[in-house]
Amino acid sequence: MSVTTTPEATTPPSGTASELGSITRSAEAARERTAVLEEQIVDNPGAYRVLTGDRPTGVLHLGHLIGTLDNRVRLQRLGVEVFLVVADYQVITDRDGAGDLPAVVREVLLDYLAAGIDPERTTIFTHSAVPALNQLLLPFLSLVTVAELERNPTVKAEAAAAAERGGRGMSGLLFTYPVHQAADILFCHGNLVPVGEDQLPHLEATRLVARRFNQRYSAAQPYFPEPDALIAPSTTVLGNDGAKMSKSRGNALALRASEDNTVAFFKRARTDAERTITYEPELRPEIANLLRIGAHFAGTTPEALADELGPAGAGRLKAVVTEAVVEGLRPLRARRRELASAGPSHLDEVLARGNARANEIADRTLDDVRGLMGMRY
Structure with a gap:
């Protein structure tokens, strides 16, 4: 809300x-x-x-x-x-x-x-x-x-x-x-x-x-x-198409999604042509979005994550974010499966x-x- x-x-x-x-x-x-x-x-x-x-x-x-x-x-x-x-x-x-x-x-x-x-x-x-x-x-x-x-x-x-x-x-x-x-x-x-x-x-x-x-x-x-x-x-x-994440747009990663689906989701995420990773929300919204997501689950800031990655490129950024999200959501997903199995x-x-x-x-x-x-x- x-x-x-x-x-x-x-x-x-x-x-x-x-x-x-x-x-x-x-x-x-x-x-x-x-x-x-x-x-x-x-x-x-x-x-x-x-x-x-x-x-x-x-x-x-x-x-x-x-x-x-x-x-x-x-x-x-x-x-x-x-x-x-x-x-x-x-x-x-x-x-x-x-x-x-x-x-x-x-x-x-x-x-x-x-x-x-x-x-x-x-x-x-x-x-x-x-x-x-x-x-x-x-x-x-x-x-x-x-x-x-x-x-x-x-x-x-x-x-x-x-x-x-x-x-x-x-x-x-x-x-x-x-x-x-x-x-x-x-x-x-x-x-x-x-x-x-x-x-x-x-x-x-x-x-x-x-x-x-x-x-x-x-x-x-x-x-x-x-x-x-x-x-x-x-x-x-943002969803993996660069627009606001939304159920109706079909660009969202459901909390209940599998780890394989999570990997596939971030592989499709939009980035840009710049190799150096920087946190510039106005100029680079897709990169900034990935940095915010990764930082949220890694317990750091988007700026610090960008400095850590530097010239590593968008591929490395996606890998780091994917790993952080998979690990961060693992307890939630396990708890969800347990609750669902109880009827x-x-x-x-x-x-x-x-x-x-x-x-x-x-x-x-x-x-x-x-x-x-x-x-x-």
Whole structure:
């Protein structure tokens, strides 16, 4: 999330110079705030509750692990309470059917548990199993305007994509996506959301909903927190075609992939014609991507790995990265196979416990909201 999960049809922010300048300033402020928050989390992890999650559109891949999963495990180990939503309703924001959701959800659960998510410390739940969460959408929708929804980056990108396709228009579910996200975060009073800088406008929509609800219905004592962004420490992971790693593009390395598939994946990875290995993300994005992946698993920095390889060339870089990923993923893959061999009953139990806890909290929040709005009969 990622926040919950942004549909993959998003594009980089676009707009006027004033809008882009505002986005840049917001990102700078969020980075500064994140540095402060990281210190506070170490000192008092119990003061924070994190909401994050994924759309169950397929098994998770290397980009998920580096971009979000490892950070979730880190926060969990620090003692932060984490809520992890498997956003099944979000699957149908931009498609006509959900497919075999139970099977996909179990695969995602396997990836979570194998990566180190502990269901005793992290609440894992599905959208569709928590009715009170989704019922919060009605009062929340009254707090935003159509114009504000239209300005949301995800909504703007999907509107442009729909116009370009000339076929299926944007669904009402996708149009109201920012408000769904607000409900996801606020139902559990989440006050910290790990996001990339490109997702800051999504979180600002949640902050807006919380602020307006408090102003209208709970001015004396604000009920909802305005959640802070925790800027993710890693950047976008590219697939072996040089584009953002994505299930829908077919350029991703699944966490469950075999070691042979991993070797083949990196053999096909794009590089460039320069022999000397340097870490220059703007000038050499494919090389920089491989260096970041290798450094992540080797416990070093991309700059240090580049200095170590120097004139060795792209072939050697691929070999080093492949070895680091194979070794780094070996425990995760072994744990995943062990969990899968035990059958679905354990996974179903994990989800049932998480759904029960999420329902308990959502029911209480919805009851509070009704009371504050004068609608408790």
